[in-house]
Amino acid sequence: MTELGVAAVGECMLELSGGESGNWRMGHAGDTFNTLWTLRALTPKTIPADYVSAFGDDPFSADQKAFFAQSGIGTAASPVIAGRRPGLYAITLDGAERSFTYWRADSAARCLADDPASLGKSLQNRKLVYFSGITLAILEPPARRTLIEALRQARKADSRIAFDPNYRPRLWASSQEARAANDAALAVTDIALPTFPDEQQLYGDADPRETTARLARAGVRECIVKNGSEPTVLAGGGEMATVSACRVTHPVDTTGAGDSFNGAYLAARLAGDAPQDAVRRAHRVAAAVIQVHGALAPFDMLCKAFENEAEEN
Template sequence: MEMGGIASVGECMLELSGGSGGNWRMGHAGDTFNTLWAMRALTPETIAADYVSAFGDDPFSADQRNFFADHGIGTAASPVIPGRRPGLYAITLAGAERSFTYWRADSAARCLADDPQALEKSLEKRALVYFSGITLAILEEPARKTLIAALETARENGSRIAFDPNYRPRLWASPEAARAAIDAALAVCDIALPTFPDEAELYGDKDLQATMRRLAEAGVGEIAIKNGAEPTLLSAGGGTVLIPAVAVADPVDTTGAGDSFNGAYLAARVAGLAPETAARRAHKVAAAVIQVHGALAPFSVLREAFAEA
C-alpha cells in the first residue's frame, strides 16, 4: 500500500489571548493542532496534512475549517455534528508562563470517534498519525477504545503512530483512568514524545531514565523525553543520548513550546532525518516559538528555525 500524508487527531479550540484591558484576540489552537501546524509548515505542500476531529455546524466552526484550509490543512472525513460547537479557552500570562481557563463541555471534538468508519477512513494510507493524552481525555471510554482500534488498524496497514501522553489531571476522572488509557495508547505507538514532569506526576518516575525504561518496556521503539529548558533524552535504535535545549534568555510566551518541538521532530522524521538530527531541529524550533506570542508561530518563523538547525 502506498503511504502518504500526515494526520493529527484531537481537539482544536478557540483561543482567547492577550486580554490586557479587556481586549482579547481570538485564534485557533490545541495541543494536537499546534503540532500539526508545525508539521504543515515544515513539510512539503505535496504531503497532505489533515486534522482529524469532529466539528460543529455553527459559524465559529465554519471559520475554523476555513482557517485550516487557508493554511493547507484539511479535515479528511471528520464529521460535522449538528448543534455542536468548538471548545474555548483563555490564556492568562504571568511573565512568560501561562495558565488556562476552559469551556469545552459541548465541544464537537468529543464526538470524533462516534463514527468508526469515518475515523478509519480519515487515517487511511497515512505515513504518520499523531495523537495525545488530551485526545484520549476528552473521549468517553467506549470512544477511546474506538480510537485505539482505528490507530491499531492504521499501524497494521503501515502508518507510523506518534503519541504525546500530555497528562492534564483536570481532564481525567482519576490518575488510574489516565494510566490505563495512556498505557493502551503506548501499546499501539511507534514514537513517544512525553514531557518528564507529566510522567513523574502520573507514574512517579524518579528521573528521565526511569521514564525511558518504562516506555521501552511498553514496546515503544523511538522515545524523546522533553524536559523544559533541560536536555531531551532520546532513544532510537538501542542507545540513548541527551540533546541539549536551546537557551532563550527572555522568553515571551511558552505556549505551544512542547507541541512545536513535537511537530518539528516529526516533520524531520517524515523527511527521513535521523532521530538525533530531528531532536536538535525540534529544540531550535521550540526556542523560536517561545519568542513570539500565542501557540501558533508564523510559518516563516518555524521554517527559519528549522533550516538553521
C-alpha cells in the same frame, strides 16, 4: 499518484489570548493542532495534512475549517455534529508562564470517535498519525477504545503512530484511569514524545531515563523525553542520548513550545534525519515559538528555525 499524508487526531479550540485591557485576540489552537501546524509548515506541500476531529454546525466551526483550509490543512472525513461547537480557552500570562481557563463541555471534538467508519476513513493512507493524552481525555471510555482500534488498524497498514501523553490531571476522573488509557495508547505507539514532569506526576518516574525504560518495556521503539530547558533524553534501537535545549534569555510566551517541538521532530524524522539531529532541529523551532505570543508561530519563522538548525548540523 497522491503522496501518503500526515494526520493529527484531537480537539482544536478557539483561543483567546493577549487580554490586556480587555482586548482579547481570537485564534485557533489545541495541543495536537499546534503540532500539526508545525508539521504542515515544515513538510513538503505535496504531503497532505489533515486534522481529524469532529466539528459543529455553527459559524465558529465554519470559520475554523476555513482557517485550516487557508493554511493547507484538511479535515479528511471528520463529521459535522448538529448543535455542537468548538471548545474555548483563554490564556492568562504571568511573565512568560501561562495558565488556562476552559469552556469545552459541548465541544464537537468529544464526538470524534462516535462514527468508527468515518474515523477509519480519515486515518487511511497516512505515513504518520499523531495523537495525545488530551485526545484520549476528552473521549468517553467506549470512544477511546474505538480510537485505539482505529490507530491499531492504521498501524497495520504501515502508518507510523506518534503519541504525546500530555497528562492534564483535571481532564481525568482519576490517575488510574489516565494510566490505563495511556498504557493502551502506548501499545499502538511507534514514537513517544512525553514531557518528564507529566510522566513523573502520573507514573512516579525518578528521572527521564526511567521514563524511557518504562516506555521501552511497553514496546515503544523510539522515545523522546522533553524536560523544559533541561536536556532532552532520547532512546531507541538500544541506544540512549541527551541533547541540550536552546536557551532563550527573554521568552515571551511558552504556549505551544512542546507541541511545536513535537511537530518539528516528526517533520525532521519524516525528512530522514537521525533522532539526535531531529531533536536539535526541534529545540531550535521550540525556542523560536516561545518568542512570539500565542500557540501558532508564522510558517516562515518555523521554517527559518528549522532550516538554520539543519545548516548548523
